Amino acid sequence: RVTLWVVRRRYTCRACKTTFRPQLPEMVDGFRMTLRLHEYVEKESFNHPYTFVAAQTGLDEKTVRDIFNARAEFLGRWHRFETPRILGIDELYLNKRYRCILTNIEERTLLDLLATRRQDVVTNYLMKLKDRQKVEIVSMDMWNPYRAAVKAVLPQARIVVDKFHVVRMANDALERVRKGLRKELKPSQSRTLKGDRKILLKRAHEVSDRERLIMETWTGAFPQLLAAYEHKERFYGIWDATTRLQAEAALDEWIATIPK
Incomplete structure (x- = not known):
């Protein structure tokens, strides 16, 4: 880290009597730093927290934030993104x-x-x-x-x-069933089922052998939970279809399996 000490001359205008100092080459007005440092802070403040850049350069955090804000405002004023398809x-x-x-x-x-x-x-x-x-x-x-x-x-x-928001509804439905069953359990069983919720939310092909045994214990004891899990899996399976025709057929089949 290098600090520059510069002796600057101050001048007085003979006409209006105001004082001024001429611009120093390679310096940035208002920030008392070199152009090189200013450009560095501009770049790094887009990639790192203000506190990190401030500690790295020896500047005050507010100075880093002011430099970032000025640059962001400039880019927002002049940059225009291509309208997407x-x-x-x-x-x-x-x-x-x-x-x-x-x-x-x-x-x-x-x-x-x-x-x-x-x-x-x-x-x-x-x-x-x-x-x-x-x-x-x-x-x-x-x-x-x-x-x-x-x-x-x-x-x-x-x-x-978006698919993410649709399939999340299937998980939400399964969660409602699980929470409803917890009310029927002893406190110790209820805590265990709460801890096993992530297993039930996984896809069938993602669970380990140990997790499968845990899941089968719960679904075997509670047929309602098994039905909810199977409905969730079939719903997810709609997105495994490779064509629209297959997906529509899978959707119709899934709807037909829902209890009246």
Whole structure:
């Protein structure tokens, strides 16, 4: 780490009597650092925490944050992402609030992170997309405000529900059955079943021999739990189909097995 001490001259304007100092070459006004250090902090602050960059360079954390914010604001003002053919809309729970995430699924890149997932905010963002008619497919979860925003702004796009959010509903249904059965058990059995929940949520081909024995113990004792697990597995199996025709047949078969 190197510190530069520079003696700078101060001048007075004869006309207005204000004082000023001329710009030093290779220095950044307002930050009292070299251009090289400033560029380094800009780059590293995008890849590491502010505290890490501050400790590495000997700067105050606030200085690092100010440099990052200035650069991020510049990039946000001038950089424009290519409007994707396949747009992904999802959310992230961050700082006690859901934030909408928009991605380019084909390129596997992030487009933007919005402050909220409210319909008006998402609609406003989609309205500002350049060449938004290029969007052919939108992948999302089942949050209705997303669907309404896409229908209003991207009527030409086909909406596809993300597989992750659909199959999660099967796990949620199995969880409800498991929690219902726990109420019928002794406290020690209830704690054991709670600890074994991850085994029941696994796919059948993913469980180990030991886990299979544990699962068979529970499903053997509780036929309702076995039925729920088998329904979950058959539901997951729909996505193992390689064609639309096979998937539709698997879905019809799965629906037919659901008790009336």
